[in-house]
Amino acid sequence: MIVAEKKPFAQIKQMVQDRKKIMIMGCGTCVAVCMAGGEKEVELLASQMRLSNKLAGKNVEIIEATVTRQCDREYMESVLDKARECDAVISMACGVGIQLLSDLIEEIPVYPGVNTRFIGTNESEGVWLERCMMCGDCILGETGGICPIAICAKGLVNGPCGGTNKGKCEVSSEKDCAWTLIYRRLEKQGKLDNIRAIFPPKKHGLHVNPIRQTNEAYLHAEMEEAHHG
Amino acid sequence: MKAKRAVRQTKKLLEEVGVDPARLKMYNIGASDAPLFAQAANEMTEIARNLGPTPLKKKEKLA
Numbered sequence: 001m002i003v004a005e006k007k008p009f010a011q012i013k014q015m016v017q018d019r020k021k022i023m024i025m026g027c028g029t030c031v032a033v034c035m036a037g038g039e040k041e042v043e044l045l046a047s048q049m050r051l052s053n054k055l056a057g058k059n060v061e062i063i064e065a066t067v068t069r070q071c072d073r074e075y076m077e078s079v080l081d082k083a084r085e086c087d088a089v090i091s092m093a094c095g096v097g098i099q100l101l102s103d104l105i106e107e108i109p110v111y112p113g114v115n116t117r118f119i120g121t122n123e124s125e126g127v128w129l130e131r132c133m134m135c136g137d138c139i140l141g142e143t144g145g146i147c148p149i150a151i152c153a154k155g156l157v158n159g160p161c162g163g164t165n166k167g168k169c170e171v172s173s174e175k176d177c178a179w180t181l182i183y184r185r186l187e188k189q190g191k192l193d194n195i196r197a198i199f200p201p202k203k204h205g206l207h208v209n210p211i212r213q214t215n216e217a218y219l220h221a222e223m224e225e226a227h228h229g
Numbered sequence: 230m231k232a233k234r235a236v237r238q239t240k241k242l243l244e245e246v247g248v249d250p251a252r253l254k255m256y257n258i259g260a261s262d263a264p265l266f267a268q269a270a271n272e273m274t275e276i277a278r279n280l281g282p283t284p285l286k287k288k289e290k291l292a
Contacts, residue, residue: 009245044242051246054285 001121002030002094003128004037004114009048012090015111019060019087022049024113025079025101026066027093034128036114037092039066045092045113070097076104084108136206142194144185149202151178157199249280 016022024042032038046064053060063082067075070093083089083101088109091098095116102110118130133149139157140147149155153171160179163170167180186192233255240250254276256269 009242048242048246051243051248051285055247 001033001119002096002116003034003118003120003130004031004094004116005034006036006041006045006092006114007112009045009052012045012111012113013049013052016088016090021061021063021086023063023065023079023083023086023089024049025070025083025089025091025093026064027070027091027097028066028068029071031092031094031097031114032066033122035126037094042066042092045090070094071100073100073104076101080104134207135202136211137203139199142197142199143182144189144191144194146178146182146185148178148182151176151181157202248284251276252280252283 024046026032026037026039026042028038032041035041042064046062049060049062053062063086065079065082067079069075070091083105084107086108088111089101089105090111090113091101092113093101094114095112098110098112118128119132119134120128120130123129130150132147133155135149148157148159152159153169153175154161156179159182160177161170164177164180165173167177169175169177183192183195186194236253236255240253243253244250254273256265258265258269
């Protein structure tokens with residue numbers, strides 16, 4: 001899941017300070033799960049905005065909306081007309097949702113209500129851990145399902161380095177050494193030989209921004225349709 | 230636990246907005262602890278008195 005955190009209120013307030021009608025739009029998927037931009041967080045931010053405006057003696061209309069997924073066009077249709085009636089929209093979705101919303105209502109400025117941080121898992125109540133760096137060249141099959149690029153502070157694909165210390169990382173004693181975790185996992189799987197494998201340098205060329213992915217099946221269907229008229 | 234967390238979070242939200250978080254406090258009081266309830270109510274009254282009227286109401290009156 002994509003993990004985000006709410007921006008400081010003062011920053012959000014400053015971004016929309018001169019607007020008279022503002023929509024706060026949440027997303028019901030990743031950012032709702034990590035408690036940064038779901039329906040509940042939209043309600044809380046809206047309440048804060050109302051209180052703050054009242055204290056400042058400002059008359060600002062705040063509208064709330066939350067869609068199932070702000071990164072998918074089909075979920076957005078229902079709220080676009082309302083959004084177009086506003087002076088500004090604060091999107092509580094991840095950076096993807098914010099950009100898609102801005103593409104769909106180009107004439108209305110869209111401001112981010114959250115900072116998008118990483119792709120990760122929920123480790124315990126209120127704690128999330130980065131798990132994937134989206135390198136586009138996955139080696140999890142060889143590393144016991146633990147990603148050294150995301151978990152190792154140095155992102156080493158051949159480890160551990162000399163800084164490993166009783167299962168912890170030299171960067172911080174609170175960080176696990178990714179390669180110790182990988183060793184222990186491979187040991188459990190009876191695949192310790194994997195640790196001897198030398199991985200070539202990562203193909204960073206695979207990650208030239210912005211990446212565009214096409215599903216071949218759809219591409220062929222489109223071509224056939226064009227061919228047969 | 231959940232309520233405690235919600236109160237802590239709400240205090241933070243109020244502070245960000247500019248409302249004194251001391252206006253919100255949580256007490257754990259059993260249904261049979263009437264004296265404790267009265268004590269808490271008195272304490273909150275005292276806190277509210279010291280803080281003065283809520284700034285939100287002031288603005289309302291001005292408008």
